[in-house]
Amino acid sequence: AQSVAQPEDQVNVAEGNPLTVKCTYSVSGNPYLFWYVQYPNRGLQFLLKYITGDNLVKGSYGFEAEFNKSQTSFHLKKPSALVSDSALYFCAVRDRQAGANNLFFGTGTRLTVIP
Amino acid sequence: ETGVTQTPRHLVMGMTNKKSLKCEQHLGHNAMYWYKQSAKKPLELMFVYNFKEQTENNSVPSRFSPECPNSSHLFLHLHTLQPEDSALYLCASSGTGVVLSTEAFFGQGTRLTVV
Numbered sequence: 001a002q003s004v005a006q007p008e009d010q011v012n013v014a015e016g017n018p019l020t021v022k023c024t025y026s027v028s029g030n031p032y033l034f035w036y037v038q039y040p041n042r043g044l045q046f047l048l049k050y051i052t053g054d055n056l057v058k059g060s061y062g063f064e065a066e067f068n069k070s071q072t073s074f075h076l077k078k079p080s081a082l083v084s085d086s087a088l089y090f091c092a093v094r095d096r097q098a099g100a101n102n103l104f105f106g107t108g109t110r111l112t113v114i115p
Numbered sequence: 116e117t118g119v120t121q122t123p124r125h126l127v128m129g130m131t132n133k134k135s136l137k138c139e140q141h142l143g144h145n146a147m148y149w150y151k152q153s154a155k156k157p158l159e160l161m162f163v164y165n166f167k168e169q170t171e172n173n174s175v176p177s178r179f180s181p182e183c184p185n186s187s188h189l190f191l192h193l194h195t196l197q198p199e200d201s202a203l204y205l206c207a208s209s210g211t212g213v214v215l216s217t218e219a220f221f222g223q224g225t226r227l228t229v230v
Contacts, residue, residue, distance in 0.1 A: 034218055043205055043221035103219055105158035
């Protein structure tokens with residue numbers, strides 16, 4: 001079974017400070033991992049993904065995430081937060097060996113960047 | 116714009132009504148999804164279609180009935196809904212087969228209110 005955990009419902013960070021949004025996953029095989037962002041009254045927008053290779057993945061808007069297989073984590077990071085980064089962030093996983101397209105999401109973390 | 120279009124954006128319906136949600140993509144994807152997003156709950160995967168064939172039905176009540184007439188269109192037929200079915204319904208599409216690593220693209224969602 002596949003699952004994703006985002007342990008923090010809410011993350012607050014001051015503008016200009018580094019931010020981290022945590023994600024851990026569970027799959028029976030090897031994962032494809034994704035981060036999405038959702039702004040109010042909008043659908044989810046893709047930020048970045050880990051498929052294979054370098055564990056540090058860089059994505060849109062200056063975000064990056066690090067795949068850690070031993071800790072089964074895929075935390076989202078940004079060196080310097082902007083007020084415009086305030087949104088709802090979702091981590092998602094797909095088991096590449098499951099042979100299906102099922103994409104499972106975490107509960108989401110609301111990021112608030114304080115001016 | 117992500118290339119996935121959902122209509123209507125907002126829908127208010129009574130418990131005895133029948134309505135349908137529509138999703139359309141012209142990204143060349145062969146997998147399409149329906150998700151339900153309720154406040155303070157994980158994004159719930161409802162249905163998955165691969166090449167027009169339903170491959171996943173996550174214990175969704177029969178008052179929700181999906182239809183996928185071709186790889187570009189996906190419908191969600193609604194009848195005799197309950198107030199707890201009020202939520203944001205998101206459609207997504209993605210590649211399949213050897214491109215399981217591709218991210219999903221989401222529509223902006225239909226905000227459904229059952230009265």
